Amino acid sequence: MRFTKMHGIGNDYVYVNGFEQDVPDPVSTARAVSDRHFGVGGDGLVLILPSESADVRMRMFNADGSEGMMCGNAIRCVAKYAHERELAKDNPVRVETASGVKIIEKVIRDDGKISAARVDMGEPILKPADIPTTLDGEQIVDAPMDVLQLPAGDWREACGLADGMTCVSMGNPHVVLYCDDVQAVPLETVGPVVEHAAVFPDRINLHVVQVISPTEVRMRTWERGSGITQACGTGASAVCVAGVLTGRGERKVLIHLPGGDLDIEWREDDCHVYMTGPASEVFEGQWLGGE
16 A cells, blocks of 8 residues: 655644555554554544545544544645645645535645645534533533543642633534643543543543633644644644633634644634644655555
């Protein structure tokens, strides 16, 4: 299987050109290639495929083989790959995902390469049943956290964990917690507990956020199915929305993630979230199936 390794601010995936080759078992393949010791290494597998409703179609699989609805960092890389391999040259480009068709405006350098892209992430989903969560209310904003059954210990005081959680879907589900120091959160312990909390029937992505100012925050992520990742584009979009809903942030915000920065805007005129960030290619290779 021929592949290309790409990343959006450290959120790295193995990309396969589905116009030229078939991946008959993407679930098992995602698990195998994502292994950072015995595989290629990455947060998952992305298939770039023909589409009947857009220029190209993206299917993304997490490191555990579960299929994701959408990935903001991966879709920028799909736009870059499709442009530079001449699968889709239009700008903006339309990419079909499991959460609908997304429109990506490409930043094209003088040499014809794509350095960055702006993604229309669509409207945030705030109705609890559609996130989904079994919690009651019109929106889950600064809601009680006892249902998460967070691990005991002095880490809450060490990181300055704030009361209340906020839930947002950007095509996949996210829960946002605020604290004074994201580095003091034992994400490897807290993440799995929150991901599998009973109130989230489809599991959930966890983001811990440190507010620097109303227009600048720092965040760390535990992604369902992948664990700790360097970045999460849909998560950063959810963090922008959560900041506005909780009164902690403005509609335009610079978000610092471990892998780099994203510019996020939740516009008032169309209620859509727009994400701007880089896309990078690392190397190409041939997967031999671990033999």
